[in-house]
Amino acid sequence: MIDDTIAFDGRTPSVRALGGAEKAVAGLAAALAARDHAVTVVNRCDKAGVIDGVAWAPWDAPRPPAAEVTIAQRDPRLFEELPEAPANILWYWGNPTRLNRPENQATMERYKPIVAFVGEAQKQLWRSWRDFIEVVIPPGLGLDYIRAEAPGEHPDPIAVMTTHPLHGMTEFVRLWRERIYSQRPAAKLRIYSASLAKAASGSKPLDRIADVFEEVREAADDGVEIKAPGPDADMAAAYAAARVHLYPAIPSEMYGSTLAESQAAGLPAVVLQPDTASAGAERVHNGRTGYLVPDLDAAANIALELLSDEFGMYDGLHRDARILQAARKWETAAIEFEGLWS
Secondary structure (H helix, E strand, O other), X not given: OEOOOOOOOOOHHHOOOOOHHHHHHHHHHHHHHHOOOOEEEEEOOOOOEXXXXXXXXXXXXXXXXXXXXXXXXXXXXXXHHOOOOOEEEEEEOOOHHHHHOHHHHHHHHHHOOEEEEOOHHHHHOOOOOOOOOEEEOOOOEXXXXXXXXXXXXXXXXXXXXXXXXXXXXXXXHHHHHHHHOOOOOOOEEEEEOHHHHHHHOOOOOOHHHHHHHHHHHHOHHHOEEEEOOOOHHHHHHHHHOOOEEEEOOOOOOOOOHHHHHHHHOOOOEEEEOOOOOOHHHHHOOEOOOEEEEOOHHHHHHXXXXXXXXXOHHHHHHHHHHHHHHOOOEHHHXXXXXXXXXX
16 A cells, blocks of 8 residues: 555554544545455655564665555656556546546556545546546554443533535635524634644634634633534544534535544534535535535534534434444455455
8 A cells, every 4th residue: 555645654643633634544545454465555754664464664775676566645647666567456536537648648547546435425526538447445443432431411502613624614614603603602613723723722713714724712701612623533523422513515525534534433513515526515414414405504503403402412313323333343444445346
């Protein structure tokens, strides 16, 4: 497996916050190793080592002398690092129209990889210039989320947000102050954002999020709290201790890692999703584990119900999320990948 993004290894998800695509490398590698494959991950990790049966190799280390299968994460040009592998799989996370760029077309023509998408809506965006084998293999879920337990019989009236500050956060914060907190003054909205948490600690916010930061900071008296994202165990506990995950519409999103994880932890979601053919719609069973809503008014109404002292809606959505969303273990994803070359 090969990834050319940031420094991480198989231990990272347990010690600090990490993006969904990077966690997927660690999760799939460990699951394949547990199924008796010899797995090497070449990436930007700080040092070589073996973690959960996986050999991690820094980017400047010698490449493995041979590989039966290469799984490249996100960038088809990574196949050039191990050009002799008889089977190539591109696990793609971005907008697939980028694969039609000339530099990617040339690489795809040379290595002819199987293209594994993370969602069906993502796959439907691609109109390839030639026939490739295309499959959908969603990521697995970490055991911390699958095993998460709510503290006590019912969580406190807490809502969470996990998306980037530029993805609808201002609208949701205003909705919270005007429509939700005004009716549920005991409720809290906890926003998990590394960039906002850094600004809240005293650093100057990036110019592009400065207005959002001010909006969030001004809402502190209305139950809005900024939190730094944490490792998997901490985030699983945070989801289990909440009653609703507020999630804006993100047209550019191809998967929605935090939404998948919170669903596995049993947290009902309210997803602003006018388009049902989307990543957000794929992560939620509408009416069973959360609700896809067409507008902010509907989002406010359902959030108020979930944050109320009546627990009928929460109990039903929570129960079905645990049943329907916590079954996607990494072993399942590994078996599906095996089917691509066996």
